Amino acid sequence: MKAYDLSKVSLIMVDDDKFMRSLLLQMLRGLGFKSVMACDGVDAAIDEMRVSAYDIAMIDWVLGGEKSGLDMVKMIRKGEIGERMLPIIMLTANTKLAAVMEARDAGITEFLAKPVSAQTVYSRVVEVIEAPRQFVRTKSYFGPDRRRRKDEKFEGPFRRAEDANDLSIDAGNAKPEPAKV
Amino acid sequence: MAVSDSPKPAGPGPQSEPPNHELIPNPNPVSLKAAPMPGRMVEELFARAEKAVATLQGEFTQILAKEATRGEKALQIAKAEPGKRAAQLARLRGIWHDLRGKGSTMGYPLVSTICDLGCDYLDAAPKDAQETVEIADKFAETLRVVVAKDLKSSTDATGKVLMATLRQVAEMAERKAKEAKA
Numbered sequence: 520m521k522a523y524d525l526s527k528v529s530l531i532m533v534d535d536d537k538f539m540r541s542l543l544l545q546m547l548r549g550l551g552f553k554s555v556m557a558c559d560g561v562d563a564a565i566d567e568m569r570v571s572a573y574d575i576a577m578i579d580w581v582l583g584g585e586k587s588g589l590d591m592v593k594m595i596r597k598g599e600i601g602e603r604m605l606p607i608i609m610l611t612a613n614t615k616l617a618a619v620m621e622a623r624d625a626g627i628t629e630f631l632a633k634p635v636s637a638q639t640v641y642s643r644v645v646e647v648i649e650a651p652r653q654f655v656r657t658k659s660y661f662g663p664d665r666r667r668r669k670d671e672k673f674e675g676p677f678r679r680a681e682d683a684n685d686l687s688i689d690a691g692n693a694k695p696e697p698a699k700v
Numbered sequence: 701m702a703v704s705d706s707p708k709p710a711g712p713g714p715q716s717e718p719p720n721h722e723l724i725p726n727p728n729p730v731s732l733k734a735a736p737m738p739g740r741m742v743e744e745l746f747a748r749a750e751k752a753v754a755t756l757q758g759e760f761t762q763i764l765a766k767e768a769t770r771g772e773k774a775l776q777i778a779k780a781e782p783g784k785r786a787a788q789l790a791r792l793r794g795i796w797h798d799l800r801g802k803g804s805t806m807g808y809p810l811v812s813t814i815c816d817l818g819c820d821y822l823d824a825a826p827k828d829a830q831e832t833v834e835i836a837d838k839f840a841e842t843l844r845v846v847v848a849k850d851l852k853s854s855t856d857a858t859g860k861v862l863m864a865t866l867r868q869v870a871e872m873a874e875r876k877a878k879e880a881k882a
Contacts, residue, residue: 522740527733538763542756549749574730612801633801634812637749651728657721
């Protein structure tokens with residue numbers, strides 16, 4: 520991994536656990552962040568994002584209030600708060616596949632499993648910097664492209680309904696099959 | 701890979717269906733603000749971050765003891781008052797969920813493992829069964845030992861025995877919980 524100067528990158532972090540906020544704050548400062556705002560819930564984060572713009576959001580899934588971290592992700596992607604294409608790193612101790620898929624479908628950028636380490640936090644930030652994904656807007660989704668890897672030699676099967684449209688300009692020499700979903 | 705800011709064409713001809721998605725390039729403003737530091741090693745950044753986190757060690761040890769006690773109290777109530785069992789087990793799960801998210805970061809990987817196994821068990825087990833309380837108590841007991849002896853590593857002799865036993869209990873308990881549900 521490359522070393523980056525993160526002193527000009529601002530980050531808003533949302534976690535209802537006071538100790539976890541302290542921990543992440545120390546870790547992020549150690550990694551070089553100078554501008555970190557720590558909020559204890561979605562409402563405080565919304566207030567903060569109304570007055571200041573941030574480059575990255577780091578949001579814990581389980582929050583004490585009425586709204587969860589996932590609700591906040593959805594609000595951002597709907598354009599209700601902050602910049603709609605804000606990179607979002609979702610924090611959670613629930614690493615079951617179903618949870619990862621749910622977070623992905625809500626439009627997160629990166630998934631960060633707790634317990635965290637300096638390496639795992641930094642690696643997600645580097646992923647945001649070095650591997651930005653294009654955004655996709657459909658009737659039911661707005662967020663980073665959920666297909667992380669593009670295999671130019673992929674020849675199908677094409678399972679998405681949208682693939683039928685994609686093929687005309689995206690699939691190159693792929694041999695299309697009828698869309699199945 | 702072609703990307704466009706406007707809806708993609710859905711094929712030739714005026715009768716084509718309207719596109720059902722659009723692809724939007726990511727302007728990635730973060731990359732403009734994060735400057736590479738040639739000659740600097742990431743290990744330096746990690747070491748600095750870990751040193752900063754280590755300043756919280758004392759605070760975590762206190763939290764661990766306090767939360768383990770809160771968990772014990774929840775279990776005591778669940779044992780004594782069947783009507784409150786489900787609520788107290790949910791409370792216990794919340795405590796373990798928080799601890800599993802911090803333990804390893806703060807140098808207590810055993811705490812994270814025990815609480816992770818405990819959460820998985822409680823997710824699978826019937827919420828109002830006396831047996832669930834009894835098995836949950838085994839996890840709590842293991843946590844009690846870790847806290848009392850300040851055990852940090854799962855690789856020393858005590859840690860290994862503790863974890864091997866607990867994994868066996870967890871596997872058996874999860875299997876029984878699934879059978880009961882089925």
